[in-house]
Amino acid sequence: MSNFSNQIRASSSLIKRLKHLRQMSSNLVLMQTRSFTTTEGQRPTMVHKRSLDILHDPWFNKGTAFSMTERDRLDLRGLLPPNVMSTEQQIERFMDDLKELEVNARDGPYEPNALAKWRILNRLHDRNETMYYKVLIANIEEYAPIVYTPTVGLVCQNYSSLFRRPRGMYFSAADRGEMMSMIYNWPADQVDMIVVTDGSRILGLGDLGVQGIGIAIGKLDLYVAAAGINPQRVLPVMIDVGTNNEKLIKNPVYLGLQQHRLDGDEYVAVIDEFMNAVFTRWPNVIVQFEDFQSKWAFKLLQRYRNSYRMFNDDVQGTAGVAIAGLLGAVRAQGKPMIDFPKQKIVVAGAGSAGIGVVNAARKTMARMLGNNASAFESARSQFWIVDAKGLITEERENIDPDATPFARKVKETNHQGLREGASLVEVVQAVKPDVLLGLSAVGGLFSKEVLEALKGSTSTRPAIFAMSNPTTNAECTPEEAFSIVGENIIFASGSPFKDVDLGNGRIGHCNQGNNMYLFPGIGLGTLLSGSRIISDGMLQAAAECLAAYMTEEEVLKGTIYPSISSIRDITKEVAAAVVKEAIEEDLAEGYREMDARELQKLSQEEIVEYVKKNMWSPEYPTLVYKND
């Protein structure tokens, strides 16, 4: 009997509790409903979350509509693009995107499936990082062109409408004086790798302002997939100092600051503040500068490279990849690498990438010639640089200081029948180069006339590097190169192209000459060596490792770069070469339990093993709840 009455008592108290809970939840729904039909003077909604947890909660997330005071109150500052939007603007942006998708799906002005694939992959990235990277690694050949060049270019061009869930951090000109506290809004305690851009020159697509964050995200995808950097420890960063792209300034749904770019000391002060903030919070982080316009790329590199762990991928990564390819082209002619200083090289483009390549190639030649002043001078004379104004000579007015060392001397140009501003065709006709290398961002620059002129090359196997990105900016296609110059050429492009069918079972091989073969290994090697800076020697070791990766048989067949399907293996080797060089230069300070003394003791094989062991792989860990 007493048992029975106990049960009655228990169930009536349970019913009371349930009623109470139901009342509470309907109050909550009421509060939430009210908070979403905002009216002035309305009671606020209490949230027990902060930072990314709010942005990832569909109940509370307002995306770009969070006001600046809310961003400050909820630790959201820096986690969203700087432009605060109204609900109407958000809906306009969303509808634009929806309609764009319909247009793309109907007539495919670019590559409609590529963008659709990016959207699907991006959603997977937001839902489940482990699965995302498993898919990416297993299908890298198919999906690198989606998360990286060329599709990432299209993504950046359309980022204001594609933007859904924020990824990475945004620092803007309006955040001056606040960055040191903002950096602590990032939820991860440790960050190993940052890719930062100011959006001023995204691939060959020009100034895309805040939308350039897409390139930082794409590069970090390769850091995870190729170098095995833990995805919880990467951080894409956009420094929004405005944009000089008038279309974006006028676009009502643009996500960034709608003002012209800061310049001069004001600009440098913003970048300085950012560098100070990130290295204060994460002293061991590595910062890769990406797609900064040439004007700032070199200056910032010189400013920071001796005091911070940083490098500029467009200047230094591209240079290393080009050198590996140029050495491969020498071997493909059946000559030893040491013949490299005899190569005549015409370069179209004198920006961060072009000048980066000629500087590094000149140093490589000089080293092969004895590494003295006369070797350095002699190496200079192997390069002809053509920019938007034609051949660069001493007679150029207002010559860019970075190009000055390569300006041809008047007596040399006279001797060759050339002159200041000579066209690319004239230069190729007169020089008869072994190599024609394009980093101009001008699609089709290697026209029929230019390629016809290259048929006069004195090389037994002329090499064409159409390295500009994305695909439409390539200086020529492999079909044009093989059909006009001949089947015996070496061809490489920055974005992927298919091999060319030359008939009768013969294939014209299309290499991808892209800094993706080096930057992941440079970053990983620097991290695992614990080097405080990234030295020229470490970059050179990376380039030489890539050059040596290809066998004699492969280069003779015209394959001077590896297939992207082996990028994880190449990256491991490149990283090991970087670690070894850092040890030899006495820069290595160690990483975690591997201190500097332990590193010194490692053999070549042990270094490779050490690198391999520290590469993250996408496997689900067992999760256990811990109440801190």
Ligand SMILES: NC(=O)C1=CN([C@@H]2O[C@H](COP(=O)(O)OP(=O)(O)OC[C@H]3O[C@@H](n4cnc5c(N)ncnc54)[C@H](O)[C@@H]3O)[C@@H](O)[C@H]2O)C=CC1
């Ligand atoms: N394959 C790869 O790994 C990489 C490719 N790139 C590509 O290189 C290109 C250039 O990048 P940056 O040097 O940073 O750009 P930039 O804008 O600083 O330089 C472009 C250069 O091309 C020159 N140019 C323009 N029109 C020309 C013409 N008609 N003839 C000859 N030269 C001309 C300009 O005067 C300038 O010197 C971009 O398309 C970029 O995507 C950059 C880095 C890596």
Ligand SMILES: CC(=O)C(=O)O
């Ligand atoms: C590949 C690369 O870094 C660029 O095109 O800028």
Ligand SMILES: [Mg+2]
């Ligand atoms: Mg770049």
